[in-house]
Amino acid sequence: xxxxxxxxxxxxxxxxxxxxxxxxxxxxxxxxxxxxxxxxxxxxxxxxxxxxxxxxxxxxxxxxxxxxxxxxxxxxxxxxxxxxxxxxxxxxxxxxxxxxxxxxxxxxxxxxxxxxxxxxxxxxxxxxxxxxxxxxxxxxxxxxxxxxxxxxxxxxxxxxxxxxxxxxxxxxxxxxxxxxxxxxxxxxxxxxxxxxxxxxxxxxxxxxxxxxxxxxxxxxxxxxxxxxxxxxxxxxxxxxxxxxxxxxxxxxxxxxxxxxxxxxxxxxxxxxxxxxxxxxxxxxxxxxxxxxxxxxxxxxxxxxxxxxxxxxxxxxxxxxxxxxxxxxxxxxxxxxxxxxxxxxxxxxxx
Amino acid sequence: xxxxxxxxxxxxxxxxxxxxxxxxxxxxxxxxxxxxxxxxxxxxxxxxxxxxxxxxxxxxxxxxxxxxxxxxxxxxxxxxxxxxxxxxxxxxxxxxxxxxxxxxxxxxxxxxxxxxxxxxxxxxxxxxxxxxxxxxxxxxxxxxxxxxxxxxxxxxxxxxxxxxxxxxxxxxxxxxxxxxxxxxxxxxxxxxxxxxxxxxxxxxxxxxxxxxxxxxxxxxxxxxxxxxxxxxxxxxxxxxxxxxxxxxxxxxxxxxxxxxxxxxxxxxxxxxxxxxxxxxxxxxxxxxxxxxxxxxxxxxxxxxxxxxxxxxxxxxxxxxxxxxxxx
Numbered sequence: 001x002x003x004x005x006x007x008x009x010x011x012x013x014x015x016x017x018x019x020x021x022x023x024x025x026x027x028x029x030x031x032x033x034x035x036x037x038x039x040x041x042x043x044x045x046x047x048x049x050x051x052x053x054x055x056x057x058x059x060x061x062x063x064x065x066x067x068x069x070x071x072x073x074x075x076x077x078x079x080x081x082x083x084x085x086x087x088x089x090x091x092x093x094x095x096x097x098x099x100x101x102x103x104x105x106x107x108x109x110x111x112x113x114x115x116x117x118x119x120x121x122x123x124x125x126x127x128x129x130x131x132x133x134x135x136x137x138x139x140x141x142x143x144x145x146x147x148x149x150x151x152x153x154x155x156x157x158x159x160x161x162x163x164x165x166x167x168x169x170x171x172x173x174x175x176x177x178x179x180x181x182x183x184x185x186x187x188x189x190x191x192x193x194x195x196x197x198x199x200x201x202x203x204x205x206x207x208x209x210x211x212x213x214x215x216x217x218x219x220x221x222x223x224x225x226x227x228x229x230x231x232x233x234x235x236x237x238x239x240x241x242x243x244x245x246x247x248x249x250x251x252x253x254x255x256x257x258x259x260x261x262x263x264x265x266x267x268x269x270x271x272x273x274x275x276x277x278x279x280x281x282x283x284x285x286x287x288x289x290x291x292x293x294x295x296x297x298x299x300x301x302x303x304x305x306x307x308x309x310x311x312x313x314x315x316x317x318x319x320x321x322x323x324x325x326x327x328x329x330x331x332x333x334x335x336x337x338x339x340x341x342x343x344x345x346x347x348x349x350x
Numbered sequence: 351x352x353x354x355x356x357x358x359x360x361x362x363x364x365x366x367x368x369x370x371x372x373x374x375x376x377x378x379x380x381x382x383x384x385x386x387x388x389x390x391x392x393x394x395x396x397x398x399x400x401x402x403x404x405x406x407x408x409x410x411x412x413x414x415x416x417x418x419x420x421x422x423x424x425x426x427x428x429x430x431x432x433x434x435x436x437x438x439x440x441x442x443x444x445x446x447x448x449x450x451x452x453x454x455x456x457x458x459x460x461x462x463x464x465x466x467x468x469x470x471x472x473x474x475x476x477x478x479x480x481x482x483x484x485x486x487x488x489x490x491x492x493x494x495x496x497x498x499x500x501x502x503x504x505x506x507x508x509x510x511x512x513x514x515x516x517x518x519x520x521x522x523x524x525x526x527x528x529x530x531x532x533x534x535x536x537x538x539x540x541x542x543x544x545x546x547x548x549x550x551x552x553x554x555x556x557x558x559x560x561x562x563x564x565x566x567x568x569x570x571x572x573x574x575x576x577x578x579x580x581x582x583x584x585x586x587x588x589x590x591x592x593x594x595x596x597x598x599x600x601x602x603x604x605x606x607x608x609x610x611x612x613x614x615x616x617x618x619x620x621x622x623x624x625x626x627x628x629x630x631x632x633x634x635x636x637x638x639x640x641x642x643x644x645x646x647x648x649x650x651x652x653x654x655x656x657x658x659x660x661x662x663x664x665x666x667x668x669x670x671x672x673x674x675x676x677x
Contacts, residue, residue: 247422250385253409254416255436256484262410265435269426 061317065308072143072304082146085123089149092119101342139216143299152290155225163233189231240275280340301325364521366531369541384409415486419493421477423465430461436484451479491523574603586618587665600675607648609669616664
């Protein structure tokens, strides 16, 4: 085995046996997958009828139903709007991720907040319409990718500042009652399953509003998500605050800084920087959890995929539908994990 | 824990709180800074009470500078912004003041660098510039040099002191190193177990220790024991007056190794146990003949007698301190 690449060379005989066994187990799976994706595939240019004969992936289904899988029941002639909204939201997420992990010139916190507000507002306007001659589209028809992105990015964008406030409220020692309330809130929100929170949002939140005012389900779910994720962000940031050496606060204090600027300019920037890896972790969790909204009737990607293969003509294509959205979640989560790893490396380097 | 401490610092003075670790010197400093609250007692700055029972002026309103052992620079800000951080007023003025201070500590060319890119000595200078920037009336420094390389330390101490003098800032410094305190302080406040033991100019504290432990804190000591007879303690090295001690009381005579005289007309004879050359001076250890106590002598230059050699040993009364025996 002398010419074997060093990192592939097994360290010992048991390691060799385990590797071979794992390989043997993986081979049939890999072969099956390869057969499905390549050998037995019905390519986009093949006639759709072929799908009934071949066992492989049915591309004609995907090409025909792509609009439905990604945008659901959004009016067909207005598809450019959810398309644009999704693109904007994706671009926002990618740019923010790259900035945070140190690529390109990073805008300040205020710039970042402004950009997020502008893009989220633009996405809302694009989806909802009703201004500048755009036809209004009810939120029940915002399906698939844009609603997933809107809910995940919107909840992260609003839960984060709320989390900062909660963390500060829990850490401060001036007002015991506030600290206690914040702790209660955080522990309750973290102790309750996401589904309960979603059901509460859909069924209980509207009851709490003055009668007559209707809260669209998307908005109710968004509020529920924000309140849920804020608790997790709060704990991430509190961990960052706790990790700061005591001298930082005291040095800032001795320099004559007010409480507000001590927090805003010395402690929080450092705490958030230290907490970034765990914050990214929470963001990935929040993003994946967003697909749970399907159980309260929001048509996110899983629901629209089901719409696509519930068409009587494409009954057999469930696997293709889930394959597409699986691929989407895999790629987007891989990107988020990459950002997380880069952040961790940068933290370790300093 | 600080039990009882009363001290005052004059304008432009450099006062050192000196003591072993855990003696309460850092706590004293932190109470003056206002980051710790005393249970009782007062702190006044320029005659104004800033801390008293029921009164606590927060540190940011006290106009004191605080320097830490680990410097506590803000890692997310560059050097110039670190220094300008505590300043008020328009941005150009703040920047000018920050750059002026950086210039004076010799760090102007690092203005754009971040703290983690600097060496310990450089960080110390930035921390000094930062603490001085808001023109504090009093500078509090907690072991400010102990994180530094031994050979850098002397130079940085002198520069620091010079800059503090220029700014006219009173300094209260905490250290556990007697050499550092002797080098920097106008007055030394020696602390032990939460109490002040002795206060005075370095030469006073060194030459007139109040007890055996105060003497032993500055150097090794030679100890001779005896009982008071006719107002004096008789020892193998002679008789030493014991003012203030009762007749018949157990007493000890404390002296420093450099005061043990070798080869004079001393009455006692000591046998050399071993001798070590330390560079500037030599350390010779004796045992008094007749199985007496061991004594150390610090002799300038290279003096290396062979073990077993016997010398006459002497001790002048003016170099000795007689205390009631403790422990």
